[in-house]
Amino acid sequence: MIRARPLTSEHPEDLILAFRRMGLKEPTQRALLETLPFTRLLLTGLSPQDEAFLQTLSEAFPEWLPGGVHSRSGTGLLTGRAEQFQRLVTAARADARGLSALASAVASALAAGVAPAVLTLGERRFEWGARTYVMGVVNATPDSFSDGGRHAGTDAAIAHGLALAEAGADLLDVGGESTRPGSLPVSADEELARVIPVIEGLRARTDVPLSVDTTKAAVAREALKAGAHLINDITGFSSDAGLPRVVAEAGAACCLMHIQGTPATMQQAPRYDDVVEDVLAFLEAAILRAGSAGIPRGRILLDPGIGFGKTFEHNLFLLRRLPELRVLGLPLLVGTSRKGFLGRLAGGKPASERLAATLGSVAVMAALGGADVVRVHDVAEARDALAVADAIRRCEDGGTFYAR
Numbered sequence: 001m002i003r004a005r006p007l008t009s010e011h012p013e014d015l016i017l018a019f020r021r022m023g024l025k026e027p028t029q030r031a032l033l034e035t036l037p038f039t040r041l042l043l044t045g046l047s048p049q050d051e052a053f054l055q056t057l058s059e060a061f062p063e064w065l066p067g068g069v070h071s072r073s074g075t076g077l078l079t080g081r082a083e084q085f086q087r088l089v090t091a092a093r094a095d096a097r098g099l100s101a102l103a104s105a106v107a108s109a110l111a112a113g114v115a116p117a118v119l120t121l122g123e124r125r126f127e128w129g130a131r132t133y134v135m136g137v138v139n140a141t142p143d144s145f146s147d148g149g150r151h152a153g154t155d156a157a158i159a160h161g162l163a164l165a166e167a168g169a170d171l172l173d174v175g176g177e178s179t180r181p182g183s184l185p186v187s188a189d190e191e192l193a194r195v196i197p198v199i200e201g202l203r204a205r206t207d208v209p210l211s212v213d214t215t216k217a218a219v220a221r222e223a224l225k226a227g228a229h230l231i232n233d234i235t236g237f238s239s240d241a242g243l244p245r246v247v248a249e250a251g252a253a254c255c256l257m258h259i260q261g262t263p264a265t266m267q268q269a270p271r272y273d274d275v276v277e278d279v280l281a282f283l284e285a286a287i288l289r290a291g292s293a294g295i296p297r298g299r300i301l302l303d304p305g306i307g308f309g310k311t312f313e314h315n316l317f318l319l320r321r322l323p324e325l326r327v328l329g330l331p332l333l334v335g336t337s338r339k340g341f342l343g344r345l346a347g348g349k350p351a352s353e354r355l356a357a358t359l360g361s362v363a364v365m366a367a368l369g370g371a372d373v374v375r376v377h378d379v380a381e382a383r384d385a386l387a388v389a390d391a392i393r394r395c396e397d398g399g400t401f402y403a404r
Contacts, residue, residue: 002045002101003280004109005324039085041109043076043102044277050102051076053095057088078106085110112326116372117298119331121209121229121253124170126373128331132366132386135171135211135333135375136164138202140194141178158201165208167380171230171373172206174198174223175213179234179308181267181340188218195219196226203227211255217242224250230301232333234259234308236286237293244293255301255333256286260309270309276321279304283328301331301373307339315341319361322370335375336361337382355381363389 019029046054054076078085085106092103115129126133138161140154161172176194177186191214199210203226211230212223217240220231229252236256237244247254258279260270272278283302290300304325306315315336325332336342342357343349349357355378362382365371366389376382 001281001284002043002047002050002105003277003284003327004105005042005044005276005280005327006109006112007040007042007324039080039082039110041078041085041106043078043105044074045105046074046076046102049097050099053092053097053099053102054078054088057091061087082110108329109327111329112323114329116329116331119253119298119301121171123207124209126170126331128372131390132362132371133170133373134168134379134382134386135173135335135373136161136167136169136379137337137375137377138164138172138174138198139178140174140176140198154197154201157198158205161198161202162205164379165202165206168383169208169379171209171211172202173211173213173232173375174202174228176219177214179213179263181263181307183263185215185263188216191216191219192222196222199223199226199228215239215243217246220246221250224252229253230255232303233257234263234303234305236282237289238286244290244295247290248294251299253299253301254290254295255303256283256290257303257308258282258286258305263308266309270311270314272314275310275314275317276324279318280325280328283325287328287330297330301333302328303333303335306334306336307341312341312344315339319365319370320368322365323368325370331372332370333373333375334365334371336365337374337376337378358382359385362386366390367393369393 016029019032024032089103089107089110092099092106118128119126138157140157157174161174164172174195176191195212195214199212202210209229210227211232212220212228213232213234214220214223215233215235220243224231224246231243231247231252232255233243234257236258260266261268287297287300291297302325304318304322306318310318319336322332322334337358338351338354342354342361343351346354346357358376358378359381362374362376363385365374366386374382374386
């Protein structure tokens with residue numbers, strides 16, 4: 001499968017402002033813009049026909065791709081401006097050799113900066129790109145890594161969920177099975193006994209949309225009947241073939257996460273040739289499974305699975321490269337809260353002392369534009385950090401010189 005990943009994305013309007021400050025006239029500005037590439041695309045999965053097409057196009061129309069085409073062994077690097085890549089897409093679609101996959105991959109990369117469609121869950125609307133939303137964690141398990149089962153009882157879990165809603169959570173994620181490294185699965189009956197009373201209790205007292213963290217179709221079916229709006233599957237619909245159909249039949253939404261291995265084995269020896277490429281391929285396959293079951297794309301979120309089959313370095317690299325996952329065109333939900341790699345960065349602090357490190361990761365994700373939803377244990381503090389990061393990222397009032 002061909003995939004195009006935008007490595008950088010610069011904005012020509014910012015360069016125009018620089019040119020104006022330099023005193024350059026409009027014809028000179030246009031001439032400079034024609035020679036400066038604004039986007040670099042990394043292409044993977046190219047066939048020999050694709051490579052030959054790109055090379056021929058570059059030689060015949062060098063003005064289309066001023067940075068040229070560099071490709072070898074199925075991988076290529078293209079540099080240019082968005083409108084030049086649009087010409088490439090048109091030419092690929094018209095080529096007799098059947099290059100629609102190349103055209104689609106480049107077109108998807110060009111659309112990576114476009115916000116996904118609005119999602120409605122219950123009575124709430126999620127306008128992706130407007131701000132970073134907060135999902136609060138409600139653990140109904142006795143062995144959670146983050147809180148040690150403090151909220152395992154039904155009443156305690158409901159009270160905790162209501163407190164998170166009051167603190168400003170946009171969603172609540174209820175889980176009845178621990179997925180910490182080394183954990184073993186529980187039966188569907190045990191999971192249902194833990195989560196259904198909590199869902200019912202929360203549904204009766206708050207309109208905050210409810211998510212259920214489960215990999216089982218049997219649990220999802222009852223949870224959706226009880227009032228849940230979203231199924232959060234850490235296996236990306238790869239463990240229970242019936243789960244996508246349950247979500248589709250209920251008209252619910254889903255979050256599909258990447259994982260390497262299982263919670264019991266995932267941290268034993270995680271390895272990747274290209275962690276970004278592998279995560280993209282896994283999530284792409286998960287999207288296909290969801291679509292085949294009848295789930296609309298507009299009701300799918302994606303999660304790169306920080307800490308799920310990744311080393312310390314893999315986690316950091318993925319967080320730095322989150323914007324590259326935008327090529328899939330769907331909202332991103334990311335969970336870093338209290339995770340082990342943050343404890344290591346903070347000098348070995350236990351989960352209960354990782355709030356500051358969590359807020360650092362949350363703020364960076366918002367500033368980079370890498371997450372639409374962050375999954376956290378400390379909602380009020382995360383909301384404050386996001387308010388600052390989102391405001392800095394979106395501020396455009398730098399004086400009259402910057403007015404559009």
